[in-house]
Amino acid sequence: MAKILIIEDELSYCDSLEIILSRAGHEVFIAWSCHQGIQEGIDCAPDLLIVDWMLKGDLNGGQEAKQILAVHPQVKVIVVTKYTDVARQVGESYNFIDKVLQKPYHTADIIAAAEQTLAVR
C-alpha cells in the first residue's frame, strides 16, 4: 500500500483514478489545481505523484512535481498527458520523471504504471 497524490483538472479522471487505485489498496489524495496540488503534495508527502502535464494555471506538471520534490525528494513521478510530444520535451531538466503515460489510457495501464514505478526503490 502506498500514498498516491493525483493532480488532475479533469474531474472524471480524478473520480476514476480514485476508485481504481483505492480498490488496488492505495491511499489516494486528489488535487484539482496547481496551487492545491503543491500544497497537498507537501502536506501528505506521497510515495507517488500522478500529475497531468497541462494544467490550468501557470505551471506545467513537471514544474509542479519539481516543487514537491524540493520538499520530498523521494517522491516517484508519473506524468500523464494528451500530447504526444511531451516525452520529447521531458529532457534533462525533467529527469526526475519516472514515467510518461499518454492519454487516453486504460485502468490496467495506470495500475501497472503505478505498480512498476513504486516497485523501483
Add this chain to the structure above:
Amino acid sequence: MAEHTVGSNRQTELRKRAETTLNHRSQVPPDTSVEGINRLVHELLTHQSELEMQNEELRQAQLELVESRDKYLDLYDTAPVGFATVNQQGLILKANLTLAHMLNVDRPFLTTSPLSKFIVVDDEDLFYLHIQSLKTTKARQTCQLQMRSGKTDSFWAEMQSIFVEQPNGDMICFQITINDISVRKQAEEVLQQDREELENQVKAHTAKLSKVNRQLSWQIRERQQVEETVRRAERLSSLGALAAGIAHEINNPLGAALLSAETAMEVKDDPDETERFKKCLSNVIASLDRCVRIVRNLLTFSRDKPAVKKLYPISEVIQQSQDLVQSYARQHQTTIRLALDSDLPKLVIDRLEIELALINLLRNAVQAGGEENRVVIRAQLANSAVRITVEDKGCGMTCEQKKNAFAPFFTTRQTQGGTGLGLSITYDIVQNHGGTIEVQSTLGEGTTVIVTLPISEAVGKTTEQS
C-alpha cells in the same frame, strides 16, 4: 436708207396733224401788227427751244432703257445657274446661255426642244413626277436628277421649278432653275463612303471589343473561381491546424469516458460500490457529451456552404471562436481571456465566416507569444457597432509588417507553414460585413487588432423584436 424714209414720212404726218390741230384752235384772228408779229416770233422761238430740250431728254431716257435692258439680258444669260421657261407641253420656250453651256448645246437648239430630252433615261420618271407635283400643288418643287451634257456626258443637277399662272388660274409656263451639283454629289458620295467605312470600322472594333470583353469576363470568372478555391484552401488549412488541437481536445474527454467506463465495469458487481458505479456512468455520459459538442463545432466549421447571413448573438460567436482556439493556445502555454460586455446585440452575420476571422486573429495573437502569454479578446457596444479587440503582449510588428499585414501571401511565419492568407481573408470577411479592421502595434510590446461590425438599423429592429 429705209429708216430715213420712214423717219421723214413720220415727220410729214406729224406736221399735218399739228396743222389740223392748229386750224381747230385758231378761232381768234392773229394780231398782224408789227408788235404782234414780234411777240409771236418770240413765243415760237421759246417753244422751239423747249421742244428741243424735251426731245433731248426723251433720247437720253431711251438710251438708259436700252442700257438697262442689256444689263438684265446679260445677267439672265451669264447667271451662275441655268434658267429655262417651259410650256405646258414641256417644250423649252426660253433658256439662258448658262443652261446651254451646261447641256453643251447651242442655244437656238434648245428652244422648242422638250426639256425631258436632256434628262438621263434612268431619271426620266423622277422628272415626270417633279412636273406632275408642280402642276398639282402649284408650289415650288425641288428635285435632284442626272442630266445629259452633250452626247456622252452627264451631270448631277438640282432642279427648282415654280408655276407661273394667269390671274384666272390658267397656267402659262414653268420657270425652272438648274444647278450643277456634281461636285457636291461627289463630295456626298465620298462622305457616304467614308461614313460606311467608318461604320464598318466601328463594327469591327465593336466586335473586337466585345470579344475582349467576353475574354475579360471569362478571366474575371476564372479569377473569382481561383479566389474561391484559395479561400476554401485557407479554410481547410485553418481547419487542418485546428484539427490537431481539436484532436487533443477530444482526447481528454474520450480518455475520461474510457477510464470511467472501465472503472464502472470494475465496480459493477460490488454491492458496496453502487454510488461510485453511478458516478462513473454519469462521468461517461458527461465526457461523451463533451466529445459530441467538440465534433459538432468541427463539423459546423468545415461545412463548405455559400455565405448565409443570419441573426446571431455576437457574444456566442466570440465564445465559440475562443473554444476552437483554446487547445491551440494551451499548446503554446497561452491563456485566452474573454471580456465581453453583457449588452452585446445580435448581428446579421455569416457565422462561420466571422468565426474564421476571429480564429485567425486569435491564432495570430497566440503565435505572437510574449512573456505574459496572455491574449485578451474584448467586445463592447460602440455607437451603432460592436467593437471587438484582440490584444496580445507579444513581439509586435515593424512598420513594414504593419503596412503589409492585410496583403495576401504576406507572412512572417513562412518556416512555420504560414500561408499569409489569414489576415487577408479576415480583412475580406470584415469588409463583406460592412465592418472595419485596424491594426495597432508596437514592436516588442504587442499588437491589438480592432474589428468593428456595424449594427444596421434593420438589424437593430429585428434585435428588439427578438
